[in-house]
Amino acid sequence: MKGGLWRDAFGQLRGDGAAMTGLAVLAFLVIAAFAGPAFIGFREDEIDWSNMAAPPFEADGHWLGTDRLGRDLLLRTLLGLRVSLAIALAATLVSLVIGVSWGALAGYLRGRTDALMMRFVDVLYALPQVFFVIILTVVFGRGPLTLLVAIGAFGWLTMARIVRGQALALRERDFVEAAVVGGAGTMRIVARHIVPNLLGPVIVYATLTVPQVILVESFLSFLGIGIQEPLASLGNLIADGASEMETAPWMLAVPAGCLVLVVFAFNFLGDGLRDALDPRDR
Amino acid sequence: MSTVSFILRRLLGAVPTLALIVALSFLLTRMAPGGPFDEEQALPPAIRANLEAAYGLDQPVHLQFGRYVSGLLRGDFGPSFKFRDFTVSELIAGGLPVSLTLGLAALALALAVGVPAGIWAALSRGRAADRLVMMLAVAGISIPVFVIAPLLTLVFGIWLRWLPVAGWVPGRPSDLVLPVMTLALPVVAYVARLTRGSLLEVLRTTWIRAARARGLPARTVILRHALPAALLPVVSYLGPAAAAVLAGSLVVETLFGLPGMGRHLVQGALNRDYTLVMGMVIVYAGLMILLNLLADLVYAWLDPRIRQVRRS
Numbered sequence: 336m337k338g339g340l341w342r343d344a345f346g347q348l349r350g351d352g353a354a355m356t357g358l359a360v361l362a363f364l365v366i367a368a369f370a371g372p373a374f375i376g377f378r379e380d381e382i383d384w385s386n387m388a389a390p391p392f393e394a395d396g397h398w399l400g401t402d403r404l405g406r407d408l409l410l411r412t413l414l415g416l417r418v419s420l421a422i423a424l425a426a427t428l429v430s431l432v433i434g435v436s437w438g439a440l441a442g443y444l445r446g447r448t449d450a451l452m453m454r455f456v457d458v459l460y461a462l463p464q465v466f467f468v469i470i471l472t473v474v475f476g477r478g479p480l481t482l483l484v485a486i487g488a489f490g491w492l493t494m495a496r497i498v499r500g501q502a503l504a505l506r507e508r509d510f511v512e513a514a515v516v517g518g519a520g521t522m523r524i525v526a527r528h529i530v531p532n533l534l535g536p537v538i539v540y541a542t543l544t545v546p547q548v549i550l551v552e553s554f555l556s557f558l559g560i561g562i563q564e565p566l567a568s569l570g571n572l573i574a575d576g577a578s579e580m581e582t583a584p585w586m587l588a589v590p591a592g593c594l595v596l597v598v599f600a601f602n603f604l605g606d607g608l609r610d611a612l613d614p615r616d617r
Numbered sequence: 618m619s620t621v622s623f624i625l626r627r628l629l630g631a632v633p634t635l636a637l638i639v640a641l642s643f644l645l646t647r648m649a650p651g652g653p654f655d656e657e658q659a660l661p662p663a664i665r666a667n668l669e670a671a672y673g674l675d676q677p678v679h680l681q682f683g684r685y686v687s688g689l690l691r692g693d694f695g696p697s698f699k700f701r702d703f704t705v706s707e708l709i710a711g712g713l714p715v716s717l718t719l720g721l722a723a724l725a726l727a728l729a730v731g732v733p734a735g736i737w738a739a740l741s742r743g744r745a746a747d748r749l750v751m752m753l754a755v756a757g758i759s760i761p762v763f764v765i766a767p768l769l770t771l772v773f774g775i776w777l778r779w780l781p782v783a784g785w786v787p788g789r790p791s792d793l794v795l796p797v798m799t800l801a802l803p804v805v806a807y808v809a810r811l812t813r814g815s816l817l818e819v820l821r822t823t824w825i826r827a828a829r830a831r832g833l834p835a836r837t838v839i840l841r842h843a844l845p846a847a848l849l850p851v852v853s854y855l856g857p858a859a860a861a862v863l864a865g866s867l868v869v870e871t872l873f874g875l876p877g878m879g880r881h882l883v884q885g886a887l888n889r890d891y892t893l894v895m896g897m898v899i900v901y902a903g904l905m906i907l908l909n910l911l912a913d914l915v916y917a918w919l920d921p922r923i924r925q926v927r928r929s
Contacts, residue, residue, distance in 0.1 A: 461634045462641070463905055465864040466882075466898040473886045473894055474645050550761050557763040558867060560886045570763070577767035577872065581775055591764045598759050 344535075344611040354607020360600040364593075368417040375410045382406060391585050402586055403579060412590050415567035416597065422483055422568075423548040429487030431541055434494025439529050441495070442502025443521070453499065456492050464489045468551065472560050482561055486548050497540055501533040535612040542605035546598040553594055569594045620914070627913065631906045638902045639689065639895075643682055646891040694896035699888045705896035712878035713900065719869065719877060720862045720904075722797045727804035727858065732851065734805070735812025736844070742817065750809055757806025762865040766799045766872050796869045803865070804858045808851055816847040845919050852916045859908035863901055 348354055391408075402408055441452040471485035505511065506529065514524050549569070555561030556570025564571060569590050576587030660668070669675045673684060688695055694705035738750035773780045773795060780794050819825060820843055828842045829835075863879075870879035878897050885893035 458634070458637060462638060463860065463863075463898065463902045465860075465867075466901055467641070469882065469886050470642055470645050470894060470898060473889055473891070474648055554761065554763060554864070554868070558871060558883050558886075560883065573763060573767075577763075580767055580771050584771065587767055587771075591768075595760055595764065598761075602759060 344608075347611040348607055351607040351610065353603045354611075357600040357603030357607065360596060361604060364416065364597055364600070365420065368413050368420055371413045372410055372417075375407060375413075390583070391589075402575060403583070408586065408589050411567045412569075412572060412593050415569045415572045415590060416593055418479065418562060418566065418568045419549050419552055419570070419594075420597070422479055422486075422552050423545045426483050426486040426490055426548045426552075427541055427544045429483065430490030430494055430544065431537065432491075433487070434491035435498050435530060435533075435537060436525075437491065438495035438498025438500075439502045439525050439533070442499040443506050443525050443529055445503070445506070449499070453496075456495050459489065460492050462489075465551070465554075468555065469560060472555065477560055477563055479562060479566070482552055482555065486551055490544060490548065494537070494540055494544070497536055498533055501536055502529050505529050505532055539605060539609045539612055542601060542608055546601035546605075549594070549598060549601075569597075623917070624910065624914070627910050631910070634906065635899070635903060639686065639899055640682075642895045642898050643685060646895055647678055647681070689899070694899070695892040697885075697890055697893045699885070699890040699893070705892050708881050708893065709878060709896055709900055712876060712881050715875055716863075716866055716870070716877035716879060717904075719793065719796055719800065719866055719875065720859070722793065723800035723862050723865075724804065724855070724858060726797055726801040727808055728851075730801070731805040731808025732812050732848070734809040736816060736839070738809065738813040739816040739820070740839070747813075750813070754806040754810045757802050758810070760803075762799060762803060763868045763872075765802055766795075766869055769795055769799055770872075792873075792875075796873045796875060799869050800862050800865045804862060807854065807858070811851050811854055812847060815850045816843060819843045819847045849916060849920060852912055852919060855912035855915070856905070856909040859912075860905055863904065 402411065437452060437456070441449040468482075468485040468489065471488070472481050475481040475484070502525075511524060511528055514528050519527070552561055552568065553570030553573065556568040557574045559571070559574065561570055562568035572590035573587065573594065576583075576585075576590060580587045666675070673681055676684075685695060692706060694709060697703050697705050697708060700708065734750050738747045741747050781792055816839075820839075825838060825843055828838045833842075866877060867879040867883055869875070870877040871883050874880075878900065881893060882897040882901075884890070885897060
């Protein structure tokens with residue numbers, strides 16, 4: 336039964352042109368971000384004194400040009416993409432773990448515990464999230480770790496809601512009753528019987544969370560309250576480029592194009608996964 | 618339930634949320650390891666102690682909190698630690714009109730463009746116009762404000778030279794065009810997509826078929842019967858849209874050099890100016906609560922089911 340669902344989903348996904356393109360683009364970008372820098376003949380902080388703010392394809396070895404300090408733009412963009420992807424994946428993982436356990440437990444326990452747990456989620460939901468992330472970066476200092484914690488602290492809310500809804504329905508199913516009769520404890524039932532059965536929506540939502548996190552991270556780094564120089568992130572590269580766009584538009588175009596590409600790819604893949612894994616819409 | 622008591626009840630309901638926001642932001646900023654007086658050069662201990670005494674930072678936390686809250690109730694957000702000559706209330710009073718003009722103009726523009734675009738796409742479903750609108754919508758949703766802003770500046774400000782690149786002269790509306798366009802674009806895209814989707818759904822309902830069967834002209838059916846119902850999801854989206862516009866205004870105000878609250882917030886965050894950041898966050902939260910309330914009111918006014926319940 337379960338194998339059937341996954342095989343069906345995979346079959347449908349393979350037929351979805353937009354989703355497969357998204358997947359291919361993502362695979363390419365991930366490999367480029369993590370393996371690519373090794374093949375570029377420059378160091379991250381290497382200053383090419385003879386090629387400052389050089390346009391793409393004109394300076395030797397700098398395929399996509401250099402920034403105003405003569406640093407290789409392709410290299411910095413790839414490193415920035417790596418930072419953005421790493422933070423996004425880690426923050427999504429954090430929100431995944433918290434959201435799934437919170438939601439599954441609330442949905443399985445029902446009643447007062449559920450009401451209390453979800454009330455907590457509602458309250459956090461009412462907070463203006465971006466502004467609280469800013470407060471957190473003010474408090475804990477700017478840097479990748481703060482961003483990760485701050486974004487993860489709010490990212491799990493929607494996940495918890497989705498998972499709770501699913502868990503409420505799942506707990507009425509016969510196999511859960513069988514597990515209860517078999518003497519399994521709450522934690523075991525939630526972990527072994529509830530969670531595995533709601534992986535579909537979880538995967539879909541996680542895929543759609545990643546681009547959101549990338550956008551929030553870049554947004555903060557763009558404002559100067561996220562990732563700090565000399566560490567590159569797509570956000571602070573775009574901010575750099577925006578300040579030089581009159582004289583060196585490629586400094587904006589390269590990281591901005593990269594960001595838009597990554598967000599597009601994740602969104603297309605997520606939409607495709609939703610069509611494949613959510614039988615209701617079929 | 619009358620409209621007035623509905624509004625009053627919703628406003629009262631917002632009090633705990635706002636109280637939580639105040640308490641949380643206060644606690645978080647007091648947990649911070651560094652202080653607002655940590656400069657490159659360490660201050661002599663005597664000066665530091667005097668500064669902390671002047672701002673009440675040497676008192677126990679609960680007293681500080683009490684003082685802050687009682688100040689808030691009188692509209693006093695405390696002094697700014699970095700803009701020594703201003704109180705936070707003065708900075709808010711200066712920035713709020715700018716940010717509000719920007720945000721409301723962007724929301725109005727987004728509705729004025731997004732709704733007709735969505736209707737147009739829905740009515741020409743599957744044809745070129747529909748595909749064009751939907752393609753632009755996907756682009757508008759996926760491209761973040763901080764990429765749109767420099768791009769628009771590059772095209773309209775630097776290449777075409779139609780509009781000022783940045784700056785703010787009170788009463789010069791051309792300064793507002795690029796910032797408002799930038800803020801509105803993602804919302805336009807989302808509104809157009811929502812309108813199209815829900816209008817297509819509404820047009821399939823039996824009561825629209827009934828209206829058509831009675832021989833009403835297509836225009837009347839769409840504008841008078843279908844549109845109010847189709848706009849409901851759009852109205853629900855106004856709350857999140859307001860949040861998006863307010864967050865986007867941080868970027869837009871910084872980039873275009875507008876003297877709004879967003880720029881103060883970003884500056885405050887960079888300077889670790891706690892009172893300034895807290896004050897701005899509290900005002901932003903209040904604005905979002907108000908806009909959500911407004912959206913709820915419009916929703917109730919548009920939806921006959923809610924209207925009837927309220928009348929009876």
